[in-house]
Amino acid sequence: MLNIQDLYVQIKDNMILKGLNLSIKPGEVHALMGVNGSGKSTLVKTLSAHYDCEVKKGTLKYKNNNLLNLDVTQRANEGIFMSFQNPIEIAGINNMYFLKTALNAKRAYLKQKAMNAATFLKHVKELTKRFSLHNDMLKRDLNEGFSGGEKKRNELLQLLVLEPNLLLLDEIDSGLDIDAIDVVAKAINSLLDGKRSVLMITHYERMLKQIKPDYVHILEGGKIIQTGDYSLAVKLGEEGFKNIGLDRGDKNETA
Amino acid sequence: MKLLDFEFNKHIELPSKNDESYKKFDFTRLYSNTYKVKPTQNQSAKQYDYLSHKDFYILFLHNSIQETGKSTLCSHIQYHTINKESFDSKNTWTQLAQSFIELDNCLHITKTLDKPLLIINTFSLSNSLLCPSLNIKLDNNCTADILEVFITNNKGACFLNVNRVFNLAKNATLDYSKSENLKHEDIIVFNYSSSFLNTSSLVINSIDSHCAQILNHWDIVLNSVDSIITINALSHIRANENVANIASITHNNINTSSHIQIKHILRDQTKALFEVKTKVNKSALFSKVIQSSTATLLSNETTINANPKLEIYTDNLEAKHSATCGNIDEEQLYYLQSRGITREKAEEMLIESLENEIFLKIKNPLCQSYLLWFKGKTHV
Numbered sequence: 131m132l133n134i135q136d137l138y139v140q141i142k143d144n145m146i147l148k149g150l151n152l153s154i155k156p157g158e159v160h161a162l163m164g165v166n167g168s169g170k171s172t173l174v175k176t177l178s179a180h181y182d183c184e185v186k187k188g189t190l191k192y193k194n195n196n197l198l199n200l201d202v203t204q205r206a207n208e209g210i211f212m213s214f215q216n217p218i219e220i221a222g223i224n225n226m227y228f229l230k231t232a233l234n235a236k237r238a239y240l241k242q243k244a245m246n247a248a249t250f251l252k253h254v255k256e257l258t259k260r261f262s263l264h265n266d267m268l269k270r271d272l273n274e275g276f277s278g279g280e281k282k283r284n285e286l287l288q289l290l291v292l293e294p295n296l297l298l299l300d301e302i303d304s305g306l307d308i309d310a311i312d313v314v315a316k317a318i319n320s321l322l323d324g325k326r327s328v329l330m331i332t333h334y335e336r337m338l339k340q341i342k343p344d345y346v347h348i349l350e351g352g353k354i355i356q357t358g359d360y361s362l363a364v365k366l367g368e369e370g371f372k373n374i375g376l377d378r379g380d381k382n383e384t385a
Numbered sequence: 386m387k388l389l390d391f392e393f394n395k396h397i398e399l400p401s402k403n404d405e406s407y408k409k410f411d412f413t414r415l416y417s418n419t420y421k422v423k424p425t426q427n428q429s430a431k432q433y434d435y436l437s438h439k440d441f442y443i444l445f446l447h448n449s450i451q452e453t454g455k456s457t458l459c460s461h462i463q464y465h466t467i468n469k470e471s472f473d474s475k476n477t478w479t480q481l482a483q484s485f486i487e488l489d490n491c492l493h494i495t496k497t498l499d500k501p502l503l504i505i506n507t508f509s510l511s512n513s514l515l516c517p518s519l520n521i522k523l524d525n526n527c528t529a530d531i532l533e534v535f536i537t538n539n540k541g542a543c544f545l546n547v548n549r550v551f552n553l554a555k556n557a558t559l560d561y562s563k564s565e566n567l568k569h570e571d572i573i574v575f576n577y578s579s580s581f582l583n584t585s586s587l588v589i590n591s592i593d594s595h596c597a598q599i600l601n602h603w604d605i606v607l608n609s610v611d612s613i614i615t616i617n618a619l620s621h622i623r624a625n626e627n628v629a630n631i632a633s634i635t636h637n638n639i640n641t642s643s644h645i646q647i648k649h650i651l652r653d654q655t656k657a658l659f660e661v662k663t664k665v666n667k668s669a670l671f672s673k674v675i676q677s678s679t680a681t682l683l684s685n686e687t688t689i690n691a692n693p694k695l696e697i698y699t700d701n702l703e704a705k706h707s708a709t710c711g712n713i714d715e716e717q718l719y720y721l722q723s724r725g726i727t728r729e730k731a732e733e734m735l736i737e738s739l740e741n742e743i744f745l746k747i748k749n750p751l752c753q754s755y756l757l758w759f760k761g762k763t764h765v
Contacts, residue, residue: 214723223735232726
């Protein structure tokens with residue numbers, strides 16, 4: 131699904147990722163952990179072609195194609211979905227209209243027939259009912275005036291509608307209460323059909339308990355320094371980064 | 386005949402670049418076109434029947450003459466013509482229109498309207514200069530929603546110099562919205578002026594787009610206690626079109642309020658002028674003044690000249706003014722694209738979102754949805 135070799139990424143004048151290697155096979159769930167500023171968010175933003183991230187070196191292959199040849203829109207339509215740590219508010223764009231436009235953009239890219247409004251509405255309402263999401267969100271403008279939790283739920287709804295192949299979850303559980311984390315986990319698990327893959331960033335063990343990762347990676351200084359299974363996340367939860375030789379710094383959280 | 390060559394110009398000095406307000410205004414097109422003053426060509430208005438709507442009272446004016454068969458008014462909406470009244474205005478365009486017309490058209494609303502009034506102005510005259518004028522009067526305690534639209538279907542450039550005078554009596558509230566669908570080469574000048582009595586409120590929503598040249602001129606005097614003027618305007622232009630929003634607001638009494646918010650969306654080689662001057666006199670204690678110009682520049686070749694000006698002679702008031710310009714928000718664009726939407730479509734959605742902010746300020750849902758339809762954004 132995804133193969134990253136010797137990746138160097140710069141934001142402005144700072145080299146954030148320094149020789150990162152990672153391989154994700156179809157159906158695998160990977161968790162990315164690390165102190166603030168270690169490069170977790172930069173990695174998922176790079177995979178989603180964020181304009182801040184400049185790839186200086188390395189290869190990025192997705193479904194055996196060179197990801198660097200695809201722009202942000204193409205990557206999304208090829209099945210890469212990044213849930214934002216801080217989803218953007220856009221007043222004046224109705225959420226339902228946005229979701230329908232995004233879905234039909236993907237269908238057009240895949241040369242499928244556009245979904246009409248009635249079918250789309252029915253489909254979305256089934257999803258909101260199944261995953262206990264408020265229909266009210268659909269009527270409002272995109273993330274405008276949403277609480278932190280509502281924004282994350284809206285990211286989840288987009289994810290469910292677009293059914294991506296590679297889910298990049300950048301702290302999708304932050305700002306959510308315990309019940310909401312359970313809903314998010316349930317929704318993500320429902321998408322895991324053995325073909326879809328997940329790369330998730332989280333600080334909460336509760337999320338990892340419910341979406342059990344196949345691999346847990348620790349990122350430090352722009353590269354993966356340790357890889358283990360779920361037990362590594364448990365160890366981190368119990369002992370913290372300090373006791374495995376890493377300090378929580380005051381570096382930029384978004385890096 | 387060119388505008389500068391008309392006889393009425395003997396007493397009226399048309400604006401030029403020497404005038405402070407018009408320094409950045411491009412007069413080339415306005416003064417170089419040739420127009421007929423008393424056009425004889427008069428096509429039927431039948432082609433405009435589609436503009437009527439059963440949920441509105443309708444005042445249908447074709448080439449400034451009422452089409453009684455197409456108008457559906459009620460007993461408390463009186464439309465009539467009277468002998469021209471002298472009207473003191475410093476605005477040259479208003480003076481020009483006054484010198485041009487022989488009778489004043491008056492719209493008198495005597496009671497609160499149970500549904501909005503739609504004024505449809507259609508023009509089928511070619512290469513012509515027209516000065517459609519209308520005095521809109523609301524009696525005490527009246528509330529009304531008025532939506533006014535202007536449509537041309539002519540060959541050659543048309544110049545419309547539109548005069549609107551609002552007279553609001555005590556406790557009257559008027560929500561007035563206007564827009565136009567003109568031929569690309571047409572030029573339109575709107576002259577709005579108003580006088581207020583106690584606690585009356587006027588909201589003007591102005592949606593302008595796709596016209597060679599658009600000039601909005603607001604001349605408002607707040608003479609009475611508690612009177613309020615709100616102007617929400619959207620100017621979305623492209624190619625080599627240009628737009629000017631010029632306002633002169635004077636606060637003369639206590640607790641008066643003026644709020645002007647103008648959004649510009651500028652493409653290609655367009656030019657925009659925002660020239661708003663609010664004067665708060667000593668007698669206008671506790672006044673509230675807001676001036677705001679925002680411009681989204683969608684091209685490197687477009688320009689805006691924004692001058693929000695405050696002239697304050699009293700100590701106790703609340704006033705703020707701002708003028709901002711910038712491009713489409715890159716992070717918003719990225720967010721939409723990250724969901725598979727193309728850059729072009731994402732830009733279109735974001736521009737629409739800017740427009741929607743002004744459309745949503747139209748309180749009456751019928752007026753709002755009609756205007757969205759009129760501007761080709763949705764279906765009623």
